[in-house]
Amino acid sequence: MIVCQACGHRNPLRTRYCHACGVRLEANLREIAVAVEEDREAQMAERWLERGRSLFLLGAFFLTCALVLRYAVVPELPPAVMPPIAAGPLLPPAASAP
Amino acid sequence: MNGPFVSWSSGQRLLLGVALLIAGAVMLVAAAGIAWRAVQRWLAVGELRAAHAQLHRGRLDEARRLAAAAAERLPREPSAQLLALDPADPQAGERLRALASACERANDRHAVLATLGLLQALAGRAVDAPLEGTGDARLLAAIRAAHGERMASWRLVAGEDPPQRQVLLAAHTVLLRQALRLRSRDDVRLHAGALLLLDPGHPRAALLRPLLLALSPAAADEELVRAVAEAREESEALARTIAALVPERRAALTARWPGLAEQTP
Ligand SMILES: [Zn+2]
Numbered sequence: 196m197i198v199c200q201a202c203g204h205r206n207p208l209r210t211r212y213c214h215a216c217g218v219r220l221e222a223n224l225r226e227i228a229v230a231v232e233e234d235r236e237a238q239m240a241e242r243w244l245e246r247g248r249s250l251f252l253l254g255a256f257f258l259t260c261a262l263v264l265r266y267a268v269v270p271e272l273p274p275a276v277m278p279p280i281a282a283g284p285l286l287p288p289a290a291s292a293p
Numbered sequence: 294m295n296g297p298f299v300s301w302s303s304g305q306r307l308l309l310g311v312a313l314l315i316a317g318a319v320m321l322v323a324a325a326g327i328a329w330r331a332v333q334r335w336l337a338v339g340e341l342r343a344a345h346a347q348l349h350r351g352r353l354d355e356a357r358r359l360a361a362a363a364a365e366r367l368p369r370e371p372s373a374q375l376l377a378l379d380p381a382d383p384q385a386g387e388r389l390r391a392l393a394s395a396c397e398r399a400n401d402r403h404a405v406l407a408t409l410g411l412l413q414a415l416a417g418r419a420v421d422a423p424l425e426g427t428g429d430a431r432l433l434a435a436i437r438a439a440h441g442e443r444m445a446s447w448r449l450v451a452g453e454d455p456p457q458r459q460v461l462l463a464a465h466t467v468l469l470r471q472a473l474r475l476r477s478r479d480d481v482r483l484h485a486g487a488l489l490l491l492d493p494g495h496p497r498a499a500l501l502r503p504l505l506l507a508l509s510p511a512a513a514d515e516e517l518v519r520a521v522a523e524a525r526e527e528s529e530a531l532a533r534t535i536a537a538l539v540p541e542r543r544a545a546l547t548a549r550w551p552g553l554a555e556q557t558p
Contacts, residue, residue: 237306239307254320261328270335283466
């Protein structure tokens with residue numbers, strides 16, 4: 196950013212005339228160095244924002260798909276049924292016959 | 294990303310980017326977990342349906358193997374765990390109690406409790422599974438009473454929850470055994486007929502049919518002897534039981550199995 200010496204407006208790097216008042220900007224080397232550094236930081240922030248947005252959208256898409264799969268596609272489990280349980284021999288033991 | 298963030302400083306935009314990145318990563322991990330469990334559930338549903346089909350065909354081992362595979366996928370689902378349960382397992386009671394408290398559906402809980410109650414009743418122990426107000430409770434009481442010398446019975450009451458099929462099968466089996474021991478013809482007819490009615494492909498149908506034939510005045514002795522012979526290695530024990538229950542059939546059976554003459558009074 197280059198700060199206008201007349202009105203104080205913050206103009207982007209590589210600007211010759213103030214975007215607010217039109218005065219020719221007089222930037223010193225220190226200001227330019229600061230402006231370059233700010234510009235670099237802004238670009239880095241932009242890249243991270245872009246990456247974050249992409250992963251967020253990807254995550255939201257796959258989460259929606261997973262929830263649809265779980266609650267709309269996969270059928271209900273059948274009701275529980277008892278396992279067959281042996282109730283012993285059908286005929287009474289010969290020894291106990293009256 | 295411009296729009297609402299155009300007035301934000303670089304530091305704020307960087308922070309937002311990192312926050313979105315973390316949120317996106319968390320959602321991806323959650324999506325993977327949910328999808329994995331959904332697929333496991335889907336596979337388990339298929340295995341359980343196949344297990345039920347095998348059960349209907351009387352292939353118990355195959356049904357139990359399929360249910361065990363489903364139970365491994367869904368360790369907390371009663372419909373998978375219950376069918377995979379080995380009733381002979383000494384830990385079965387504890388596992389059923391834990392399963393009953395984890396049931397979300399009332400019908401599942403009833404099936405789990407009825408299994409617990411049936412195991413307790415067959416072992417001759419007091420039934421502490423809470424089954425009050427269900428047909429199963431009456432059946433389990435009849436099973437426990439079937440050790441006595443007075444023929445046990447039960448009545449189904451309108452408005453009660455209907456009993457589980459396995460409890461009904463077990464009750465008829467135990468009461469049939471008691472009826473044979475007490476030589477109560479009417480009860481033998483009732484319980485043998487009910488078992489065949491409940492399960493036409495009953496694994497012991499070869500024993501049940503001759504019992505009913507022996508009690509039917511319309512059945513000839515030759516027909517009965519043929520039916521008893523079909524019980525193969527159990528023919529002689531069956532013939533002895535029938536001879537004790539229906540003395541008028543004794544002569545025909547002794548002619549075919551002479552061993553009966555000296556072994557039964
Ligand atoms: Zn200016």
